[in-house]
Amino acid sequence: MGKDECKTMLDALNKVTACYRHLVIALGSTSDSQNLREELKKTRKKAQELAVANRTKLTALLKDKSISKDDRAEYERLWVLFTSSMELLEVDMKRSLEIGQDFPLKVPTRHLIQTGMTGSTTTVAARAMSVQNMKYEADANIDTVDLKELETEIAQVDQMMEEMEMKVQVAPWAVEAKQEAGAELKSTVSVGNSSVGVISICEEEPKETVEGETGLMKVFAGIIFTVVLLIAGILGYLVINL
């Protein structure tokens, strides 16, 4: 069915958008490197392919006049999903161009911002490209060459968005979302202990109250223990004496 195909493609585009945003956030910081620039390039290309595929599919579906009203509403909803993804992608691409220009890699003294992030972003990129391991094969001056390509790609995306706006007559505000508020809480994949650890690190307030409570408990336990010891001692003394 056209709908399911569309949904899977949109999911993939969504994943790639999220990964691209994560990579752009790491740009210019200490986890920036040659590899990161290459990852950005690859993710971007993948995003563009997906975008073009999505667009052709959705425009074909929407142009079809012979579909039912429910179907049309569904396709409009998917169209809104698609345009929102593309907007995010476009903004991220423009920002990566600016940050890439401000923080070149090939200068004798790199001044990347010491943000505290030191790990690499290989896994994120691998997730975006849906591969197990990333292969890095780019040449040394990727940052300058890539930026020129990036400019042309941004122009392409711009043009695509303009066309989309003009040609497809979908009123975004008329679309009703299927998820209600708080829907994200219901079906998140359980992420194990690691996220709990992150919670306790980032938030100081709950940590303090938790510590206060355990301290109190410890004091109580100590008191009860000493009372029990005392009673045992007294009983033993009485037993010995009697």
Place this chain on the structure above:
Amino acid sequence: MTIRSDRDHGQRYRPRMSCLKKLEATVVQMQDPSTGVKGTDQKLNITTIPHVITGQDIVAWITKNVNIDNDEAQAFGTMLVAFGYIYPLQDHKKLVLRPDGSLYRFQTPYFWPVQKWKAEDTDYAIYLAKRNIRKKGVLHAYEQEEYNKLHKWMNHKWDFIVMQAKEQYQFQSLSKADRVVFDCQERAYWIVHRPPPQTHSAMDYGLDRHIDRNAEEKKTYDYYRRIIIYTQQAVMRSRVKSSVSLGALAKYITTFKNHDPFLVPCLPSNPWHTDDNSYWELNAPDVEIPTKMSVERWSFSFYELLNDPRGRADFKIFLKKEFSGENLAFWEAAEELKWGTAASMSEKAEQIFKTFLAPGAPRWINIDGRTMGLTVKGLEHPHRYVLDAAQTHIFMLMKKDTFYRYLKSPVYKEIQKKAISPAPHNFSEAQLQQNMRNRRPSINPIITWQKEQEEKAKAAAAAGPVDIKKLMASKLDRK
């Protein structure tokens, strides 16, 4: 619908924030591992996160490299934190630079404030959704409110927002330290751009502009025509010699310099600083005894005297004693005509003519023949500014003659003696806090307006044309 920043058909541009680019240069210098601020590691349970700096190191570095003194360096550092280039690790909601051992970290360039990129609502919604997942539905009150609002307004995009939030939440494959840093960074970004209630944001910039300040204006025919008209009008303006204007400015400054609340602390205390209303109460329009500062101010110029309602009342008392109140009454009536409603204008004009301008009127004012002729002619078709010439004439009369007599009169001297000079308040920290808690809204403006109207009615009744016959009759009766 999202307003995309480039294809913004609504044409909203943020004004130039030129300080941001300059701050960026400073921050890049600051974080240099060799010449910048020295970074240490932050230990959290078992993970260590590098690149942590202390407040006092930051202040010391700024003092040395930007070459300013300690207080200014602290203010500069606070601006860096307020803009979001550095974020605090402890007490993350208060964006202040503390010059002690509190820890800070640099923000990644993606989250730096840029004039072109506004913090979008879509991104904020995604962030709130992620936070919702993390905190299992328990958000701060203001965050919950924003979440509900965004859900209502961006309902058409909500599927997208939920999908993105779930995707972005899945980055568990990074190392723990990186994840912590990532979360802290994002949280710091949103505290700067969506400040919690009752905090100030450094990103407040007023209104959006219609023109993109960064783009060059196209030099079309209309542009040149506009420039030509502007320069022609500029050439035609009357010029004043700078010696004259600077002299006037210097004179103004020397006269008023003790009355400026920015230069000299106002007595008893600035209500905006100490939350204590005494200053406003002492300078209220209907106060019995004015302050020494106001009385001094009345002697500077006639305009000041008339502008201060208490001064005007005093001047009225003086004029009553001298039986020459009609000038001031006419001036006030002309002001009322100027500022009044259009519907009441013709009626007011009639009244004024009957009371002040008609030959043989009860309160006839003494203006020269030419002005009188012009005014009477204008009153046939009254408009707002028909009494302007007469009003100016009367004003100059009062200024040149009556004002100086007033300043030498016993009325003024008496009020000078009676005027109070309030002692400056010296509130301690605890008292300031208490004042802040005891803040109450002031008197309802409707009540003040009603009081004013009552006063005016009373004054009008008292100043009406004195019927000599009745007055004599009452006197005769008593006899």
